[in-house]
Every structure is written in structure tokens, then in C-alpha cells.
Amino acid sequence: MLTTPSHPFHTLGIVGTGAMGRGIAQLAAQAGLEVSLHDARTGAVDEARDFIAGVWSRGVAKGRLSEDDLARYRARLHEATELADLAGCDIVVEAIVEKLEAKQELFTRLEGILDDQAVLATNTSSLSVTAIASACRLPQRVIGFHFFNPVPLMKIVEVIPGLRTTSEVVERVEALGQAMGHFTARATDTPGFLVNHAGRAFGTEALRLLGEGVADPTTIDRLLVDQGGFRMGPFSLLDLTGLDVSQAVMESIYHQYYEEARFRPSPLTRSRLAAGLLGRKSGEGFYRYVDGQAQVPDEPTAPKVAPTPVWISGEDPHARHALAAVIEAAGWRLDTGDTPSDDALCLLTPYGEDTTDSALRQRLDPARCVAIDMLAGLDTRRCLMVSPATEAERRDAAHALFALDGTPVSVINDSHGFVLQRVVAAIVNVGADIAQQGVADPATIDRAVELGLGYPMGPLKLGEHYGARRILTILENLQAASGDPRYRPSPWLRRRARLGLPLTHSGTHSRPL
Incomplete structure (x- = not known):
């Protein structure tokens, strides 16, 4: 059985120096680790080091860092010209292309280079950590370490053990994430992990409203921002992320959950994707963009009428x-x-x-x-x-x-549940089912969603804010009217609402036989 030493990590390797790899390297160097960067593309490591140094130099200019900090941090970034140059690393984080076979091949090669005590971490956002580890000689040292872009600003990292990952590896990687200044959200190895799983309701329910002709994208966005307190409406968010990226995630999680109705994508997005309406990057999505600015219709003028009873x-x-x-x-x-x-x-x-x-x-x-x-x-x-x-x-x-x-x-x-009721109820329901599945504990679910998705509060807190019993009523009425299993209430929500317990209440459970 693989064991891990109790001392912290000292040397960290990065494979893949794109946006995610650069961000992880920056945080690791700031946390005191020696960081070795490797990329198959010639010149990529130099570009990454220059980019990171530029971030630190701007920090010096703004008085957030000293010149000594800058020199110390820069000295911790090293180039690993060959993969073999990572041999002395305590942990290697891969941030390469999101393909299972590519990640498996990389980890198999690294196992021939690294000490058996070294940890292999994947920054995958959608692939199974267990599946990646299955190709390894020592799968118990493989773990998910999923950051969000931009890494230095998004103060959360998901820590995802595979089914064979040891508890020692989990604890050490959690400690590393915390040393890098991030909230560590431990989640089980399920499709979408925690944050991407929890985020399925916001966009898909808004698309369903659009598809039913309830309202146009601008109206839906305005209602969810102004009434619901969300930082950005779902259609503005889809345009910002890019429909090519969002559609792939929606499809992936839907199919990985064997066509679970709660995650069902909309046919609207597939046709818009085919038309090249990707959002900001293509100049047009749900909004049209001129010089990077969304062209938003003016607010409709209120009619003037005589008072009536x-x-x-x-x-x-x-x-x-x-x-x-x-x-x-x-x-x-x-x-x-x-x-x-x-x-x-x-x-x-x-x-x-x-x-x-x-x-x-x-x-x-x-x-x-x-x-x-x-x-x-x-x-x-x-x-x-x-x-x-x-x-x-x-x-x-x-x-x-x-x-x-x-x-x-x-x-x-006409819409069973207006706009806000439907979207909020869907978010709460998915969050409750994440708790029911044991993907993460209630406190972690709420904090991870607040940090990772920017919602006004986590899904379970959101349910408490609006009233769990009221959310249950909305879902039951939606399901009765539509006959769609998409709206079936999670057992976690139904039981706690009926018992008058907080949605954050874990309850007591007997030990499984």
C-alpha cells in the first residue's frame, strides 16, 4: 500500500502552461514551493514565466508586493525542458488537453519518472479521476485538483479523490490548496464534481423558459439579476463563456448521468452552436456585440392608464x-x-x-x-x-x-412558476440532490457555489432564504403541470421541508452494513 510522508510538499511540477497551468504555478510559487514548468510546445514555458512575472510586476507597481517578493517568487519558477526533469517533484499537476487518453498516457509516463511517494494531480474539469487513475501502476496516489479560471482570483479549488486515492494524499493536497490561499472543496468523483454539477440548473432552466416562449433573453436576464441578485443573467453568462464551451459541458454532464432529466440541455443551443452564435467571441450570441459591448434593448416604457379598482x-x-x-x-x-x-x-x-x-x-x-x-x-x-x-x-x-x-x-x-421561482427552485433542487448523493457536505456545497459560481448564496442557503416548503410547493406544482421528471423534488429537500428542518441539516445516519 502506498504511504505518504507527513511533511508538506516542497517541489511542484506543472505539465501544460496555458491559462490554468500559469495560474497554478503563480499560486504555488507564492506559497513557497519550487515550481518546475513543462510544456511540449517550444517557447511555451518562457511565455508562461514572462506572463507570471508581469502579474507580479504589476503587483509591485500597485504596492501589493515588494521588489524582494518579486525576485524571490521569480527565482522559484524553473523550466523542465524534458518530462524527465520533473523527477524530483513531490507533486505534479497536469493541465493539458481535456482528453482521457492523453491524461492517462501522461500519468503513465510520469510514473516511470517520479518517486513512488510523489502525488499525481489532475486539473480535469469533467473527466473521471478514477478513470484517469485506472491506467496507473499506483492509482492510490492520483487525485483531482480542479482550479477555476482565472486561478489567482477564483478562491476555490475542488479536491476530488478517486475511488482508490488514499486519505493521506487527500489531506496533503487539501493542505496545499489552503496554503495557496484557496477554499478547498472536497467532492466525490461524480460527473461535474461539485461546482459544475451545481451550476446545471441556472442555464438549462433559463433555456427552457426561452424555449417555451415565456420571455426573451433580456427579460429573463433582468429578472434574475434584479429580482434574484445574481451577478449576471444566464444568457449573458452563456455569451461570456462561449456556447461552444457551455454546450460541451451541458452535453457531457447530461450523458454522464445517463440522461438525468434535471440536466437536460436545450435544442436551442445545438442549433445556435451550428449557426456560429457563440457569444462575445463571435460577436453575436444571445446578444449582439459591438466593440465588445452587448447591445441590450431599452427597458419597455410603462403604459399610462386611468386608475381602476x-x-x-x-x-x-x-x-x-x-x-x-x-x-x-x-x-x-x-x-x-x-x-x-x-x-x-x-x-x-x-x-x-x-x-x-x-x-x-x-x-x-x-x-x-x-x-x-x-x-x-x-x-x-x-x-x-x-x-x-x-x-x-x-x-x-x-x-x-x-x-x-x-x-x-x-x-x-404564462409560466408555471414565473422566471425567478423556476430558476431558484431548480438550483435548490440540484443542490439538495448533491447533498443527498453525498458529493459534498452541506457547508461545502454552499461555500463552493458562492465562490465558484458567484451566486448570491449557495443552493441550500438559497432554499432557506426563500423557504424550503415554498420551494417544494413550486417544484410539486411544476411537476404536476408538466409531467416532467426534471422537476421531481430531491428526497433531501422533500424530507427536510416536511419536517421543518434546515436544508443544511445533515441528520444522523446509521453506519452502512
């Missing part, structure tokens, strides 16, 4: 109180009867229902009904939803009312 459904008492305050502040008449008067605009506040189902369930006239999303309240952007039967004058009246105080309003077509 407004009746609010009683589905959500808290929402009813908040809506009444807006109506009264606008000077419109609030219809307080148990049933709406004949001329009233009917406001509905459903969760996981569309305007059609909510109106018919309450035996209301669909022509007079407009639904409003109350999941995130009324403080930022407001989302109104109309059914195919909603009269244009009722739609315009609701739009005018909720825009009177200057708050932006988006109007969408």
Missing part, C-alpha cells in the same frame, strides 16, 4: 398586505371584497402555478387576471404574468400600477 387573491396573506400598500400609495382603489367586483383588475400571487391554473382554481374570470411574482418581494424589479386570455387593458393597467413608483416592471407570458 384592484382585487388581490388571498393565496398569500403576507403578499396581499405588501400589494395593498403599493395600491394605496398609488392612489388606486383597493377592492376588499371576498370576490372581485365586476370592473376590478384581479391580482394573483401563485407559487409554481401559471395565471391560467391559478385563475381557474379560484373560479375567477381569466380575462381580468394578472399574476405577480412575490417570491422576492416588491423592492426591486417586479414581474407580471399574463395568460392567453388576459385582456390587454388589464395587462397595461397592472404594468402602469406597479411602475408608478419608478420600479422597473417586466411582463411575461
Whole structure:
């Protein structure tokens, strides 16, 4: 059995000096390790060292580093002209092409060069660590060490043991990641690991909304940024990443999970990829780009209409109180009867229902009904939803009312769960199922998603923020209406919501037999 010494790593080798390899080398040198860089392309190592030195020189110019720091760090970067020059390394990290056979061949060659105590780490983002290790004589020393681009700024690294990786190797690599200044997220060797797995819901559900004709990309992006607090909308993110990259990840994880419905890609992206609409890199994606700037349509102007009586459904008492305050502040008449008067605009506040189902369930006239999303309240952007039967004058009246105080309003077509409800519920559900599968512990899931994806909070915290029981209701209504297993609630979510327990609650488990 392979054993590992207790002392820390001193020498680190990098194979592949592209963006990821350079970033890892920079952090390792800053952490005090001697770093040997190898690349099959002539001149690539010199380019990498010059690039890293440039980063440090800018740090000196900005007063973040001293000249002594610069000289010390630069002295730790060495060129390994041949692969054999890595022989003295305690750990070698590969950052080469994302192909299983290439990584297996490299590690097989390195095993003939390195000491048996040296660790082999792969920066793979999508391949199985166990599969990479299966070609090795000593698979127990192979581990996933997955950084995110740009490596120095993304303060997270996933540490992924293969099925044969020893606990000593895991602990040493975790300590190295922490010494390099990153949060280490230990995850199991499953498709997408932790962060890419957790990120499947955001884009795929937005694409589903687009495919259903609920709203255009700009409206969906605005709702998720303004209502949901996400740094970037899903279509802006797809354009930034590049559809060629995003589509490959969506397809890979979907197929690796044997066509799991929660990860189902959209046919929209395949056709857009074929058309070359890749995003920023091609000048056009879901947005058109001029000099690198997205050309975003102006916000629709709110209509001007005469005040009309407004009746609010009683589905959500808290929402009813908040809506009444807006109506009264606008000077419109609030219809307080148990049933709406004949001329009233009917406001509905459903969760996981569309305007059609909510109106018919309450035996209301669909022509007079407009639904409003109350999941995130009324403080930022407001989302109104109309059914195919909603009269244009009722739609315009609701739009005018909720825009009177200057708050932006988006109007969408019928959707079980609006936009925000559906995307948030999907994110929470995937995060809950990651916990159910034991990919990582709840605290790690939330922190990794916050750092790796930039969400306003991790998926389990997000569920707690909006209410686990409400998220469960949204999913159950979505599944009942669509019949799509995509929306089936995770057992982790269902049990904790029904028991009134936090989604971060791990519970007690008996030891497996």
C-alpha cells in the first residue's frame, strides 16, 4: 500500500502552461514551493514565466508586493525542458488537453519518472479521476485538483479523490490548496464534481423558459439579476463563456448521468452552436456585440392608464398586505371584497402555478387576471404574468400600477412558476440532490457555489432564504403541470421541508452494513 510522508510538499511540477497551468504555478510559487514548468510546445514555458512575472510586476507597481517578493517568487519558477526533469517533484499537476487518453498516457509516463511517494494531480474539469487513475501502476496516489479560471482570483479549488486515492494524499493536497490561499472543496468523483454539477440548473432552466416562449433573453436576464441578485443573467453568462464551451459541458454532464432529466440541455443551443452564435467571441450570441459591448434593448416604457379598482387573491396573506400598500400609495382603489367586483383588475400571487391554473382554481374570470411574482418581494424589479386570455387593458393597467413608483416592471407570458421561482427552485433542487448523493457536505456545497459560481448564496442557503416548503410547493406544482421528471423534488429537500428542518441539516445516519 502506498504511504505518504507527513511533511508538506516542497517541489511542484506543472505539465501544460496555458491559462490554468500559469495560474497554478503563480499560486504555488507564492506559497513557497519550487515550481518546475513543462510544456511540449517550444517557447511555451518562457511565455508562461514572462506572463507570471508581469502579474507580479504589476503587483509591485500597485504596492501589493515588494521588489524582494518579486525576485524571490521569480527565482522559484524553473523550466523542465524534458518530462524527465520533473523527477524530483513531490507533486505534479497536469493541465493539458481535456482528453482521457492523453491524461492517462501522461500519468503513465510520469510514473516511470517520479518517486513512488510523489502525488499525481489532475486539473480535469469533467473527466473521471478514477478513470484517469485506472491506467496507473499506483492509482492510490492520483487525485483531482480542479482550479477555476482565472486561478489567482477564483478562491476555490475542488479536491476530488478517486475511488482508490488514499486519505493521506487527500489531506496533503487539501493542505496545499489552503496554503495557496484557496477554499478547498472536497467532492466525490461524480460527473461535474461539485461546482459544475451545481451550476446545471441556472442555464438549462433559463433555456427552457426561452424555449417555451415565456420571455426573451433580456427579460429573463433582468429578472434574475434584479429580482434574484445574481451577478449576471444566464444568457449573458452563456455569451461570456462561449456556447461552444457551455454546450460541451451541458452535453457531457447530461450523458454522464445517463440522461438525468434535471440536466437536460436545450435544442436551442445545438442549433445556435451550428449557426456560429457563440457569444462575445463571435460577436453575436444571445446578444449582439459591438466593440465588445452587448447591445441590450431599452427597458419597455410603462403604459399610462386611468386608475381602476384592484382585487388581490388571498393565496398569500403576507403578499396581499405588501400589494395593498403599493395600491394605496398609488392612489388606486383597493377592492376588499371576498370576490372581485365586476370592473376590478384581479391580482394573483401563485407559487409554481401559471395565471391560467391559478385563475381557474379560484373560479375567477381569466380575462381580468394578472399574476405577480412575490417570491422576492416588491423592492426591486417586479414581474407580471399574463395568460392567453388576459385582456390587454388589464395587462397595461397592472404594468402602469406597479411602475408608478419608478420600479422597473417586466411582463411575461404564462409560466408555471414565473422566471425567478423556476430558476431558484431548480438550483435548490440540484443542490439538495448533491447533498443527498453525498458529493459534498452541506457547508461545502454552499461555500463552493458562492465562490465558484458567484451566486448570491449557495443552493441550500438559497432554499432557506426563500423557504424550503415554498420551494417544494413550486417544484410539486411544476411537476404536476408538466409531467416532467426534471422537476421531481430531491428526497433531501422533500424530507427536510416536511419536517421543518434546515436544508443544511445533515441528520444522523446509521453506519452502512
